[in-house]
Amino acid sequence: MDYIKKSGDICLKQEDFDLEQTLDCGQAFRWEKTSDGFFGFFLNKPLEIKKEKDYFIFKNTSEEDFLNTWADYFDLSTDYGELKRIFSEDETLSKACSFAWGIRLLKQDKWEALCSFIISQNNNIPRIKGIISRLCEKYGGFPPPEELCASSEEDLAPLRAGFRAKYILDAARKTACGEINLDEISKLDISIARKSLMGICGVGPKVAECALLYGMYRVEAFPVDVWIKRVMERYYPNGLPDYVLPYAGIAQQYLFHYIRNL
DNA sequence: TTCCAGGCGTATC
DNA sequence: GATACGCATGGA
DSSP: OEEEEETTEEEEEOSSOOHHHHHSSSSOSSOEEOSSEEEEEETTEEEEEEEETTEEEETTOOHHHIIIIIHHHTTTTSOHHHHHHHHTTSHHHHHHHHHTTTOOOOOOOHHHHHHHHHHTTTOOHHHHHHHHHHHHHHHTSSOOHHHHTTSOTTTTGGGOOGGGHHHHHHHHHHHHTTSSOHHHHTTSOHHHHHHHHTTSTTOOHHHHHHIIIIIHOOTTOOOOOHHHHHHHHHHOTTOSOGGGGGGHHHHHHHHHHHHHTO
């Protein structure tokens, strides 16, 4: 990793990384644009980050936090240039990678990702962000399942999550009592992991796939929403090329961003 | 007013 | 197993 320390900040040189494409592409919902960058959270740890010339500036960040938290969160050890070279053998993916060149897959928290994508169903991105923002405001940070499951559906009414409130509570209850163990699920064979997650009310194939990809870094997971469905019908009637499948989830990121901006 | 949004549960066949 | 429908909310 190519970085220097400078008056309390970490300054990082990093290829294949664009803040807007990575933080505002619908994979994470707690990042907000600032005048010159982004402000957001991972595990309730705040970060202000911006780009200045060739450097990404991690404001007020210790070397320890950078190496132990943020380098992992931003998946800095993965060579996205190499992935894009592999993907670009395919014509559509080649265009998608050129267009969305700076997307990286964020290694998010398991519980937060699961909860966030439960909220995402039949919803749009600005409203998902609003609900999660009100959730974090209410609990002083993203609530762990133990804290959340002490609440009732009426308690969650101010979030305006609609019919999803009872799904959030079911996920919190099952996770808090150990019926669902996200750490264990993250290591299971993917088809078994899917089934386990779908034991939660409000978690179907799409949300399970998102929990696996965004919360557990299972990069072979391939969430199919309305947009990706359009991509598949139009460009991949016979499925993705075999050489993409081990990283289908990362390919999906490029395709999602591409088709939404076509 | 109607349609749609990073879907899913339920009923019905 | 497939298909139809309702579901809370809010912006277009």
